[in-house]
Amino acid sequence: MPASAPSEAILILGGTKEASDLARQLVTGRPGARIITSLAGRTKEPAPLAGEVRTGGFGGAQGLARYIRENGITLLIDATHPFARQISANAAEAARLTGIPLEIRTRKPWAKQPGDRWTEVKTLEEAREAIPEGARVLLALGSQHIGLFSSREHVHFVVRMIDRPAEPLTLPDHTLVLGRPGDSAAVETMLLIAHSITHIVCRNSGGKAAYAKIEAARQMGLPVIMITRTS
Ligand code: NAP
Numbered sequence: 001m002p003a004s005a006p007s008e009a010i011l012i013l014g015g016t017k018e019a020s021d022l023a024r025q026l027v028t029g030r031p032g033a034r035i036i037t038s039l040a041g042r043t044k045e046p047a048p049l050a051g052e053v054r055t056g057g058f059g060g061a062q063g064l065a066r067y068i069r070e071n072g073i074t075l076l077i078d079a080t081h082p083f084a085r086q087i088s089a090n091a092a093e094a095a096r097l098t099g100i101p102l103e104i105r106t107r108k109p110w111a112k113q114p115g116d117r118w119t120e121v122k123t124l125e126e127a128r129e130a131i132p133e134g135a136r137v138l139l140a141l142g143s144q145h146i147g148l149f150s151s152r153e154h155v156h157f158v159v160r161m162i163d164r165p166a167e168p169l170t171l172p173d174h175t176l177v178l179g180r181p182g183d184s185a186a187v188e189t190m191l192l193i194a195h196s197i198t199h200i201v202c203r204n205s206g207g208k209a210a211y212a213k214i215e216a217a218r219q220m221g222l223p224v225i226m227i228t229r230t231s
Pocket residue numbers: 013014015016038039040042055056057058059060061063064079080081083084085086087088090142
């Protein structure tokens with residue numbers, strides 16, 4: 001490390017709103033430290049982040065350990081999405097290999113509240129099979145998981161995406177809504193009513209950003225097919 005390098009260098013494994021908030025807090029709160037957020041590079045135009053940003057895989061736990069050593073990282077923070085399991089496993093292994101502390105800041109899952117009508121399933125495949133015929137489903141999943149539901153006929157899917165997908169969706173019967181998730185139950189209720197939604201399919205991601213639709217479903221008495229975490 002050059003003599004002028006800061007003594008504290010924090011690597012945040014990010015890709016979540018929580019990681020972005022944390023980077024902002026650390027940049028302000030620890031002015032002498034290098035604050036680096038790592039992104040996998042899945043989003044074409046990620047929102048700007050405070051501090052430094054690096055993008056792309058490290059090449060497994062060994063690669064992450066190499067990056068930590070080469071950049072004099074003193075603290076590793078795992079603030080990735082709770083369903084991003086591989087990178088979290090790599091973080092644990094890289095921290096062990098390098099002997100630096102690992103802080104885990106992944107979100108806690110949502111807890112079922114009175115009034116919630118959840119069918120809890122373990123996998124995307126189980127969620128697909130749990131949808132009754134004739135349902136109108138808000139499919140609140142990442143674009144990479146949508147194709148799995150293409151085999152379901154006699155179901156109308158409503159898919160919300162921030163960017164128009166490069167290829168048309170393969171779902172037999174669907175409506176594509178372009179936009180970000182609503183930030184309040186009232187906004188999400190409008191979407192659910194406008195599309196006559198009867199069911200929501202989503203993953204138990206935890207956190208505030210995606211919770212508005214769960215609150216809206218509770219208020220409307222709508223069933224939610226909730227994919228839980230297996231670890
Ligand atoms: P994953 O399955 O756990 O990771 C797959 C590989 O992608 C990792 O082995 C690693 O490659 C690379 N990678 C993942 N996160 C990285 C990061 N923050 N920085 C650098 N490399 C990373 O991850 P995923 O589920 O594809 O998620 C990728 C990213 O999107 C994560 O940052 C996550 O926080 C964010 N995200 C995921 C979801 C979700 O539903 N899974 C939702 C919202 C945001 P190498 O082994 O080559 O290092």
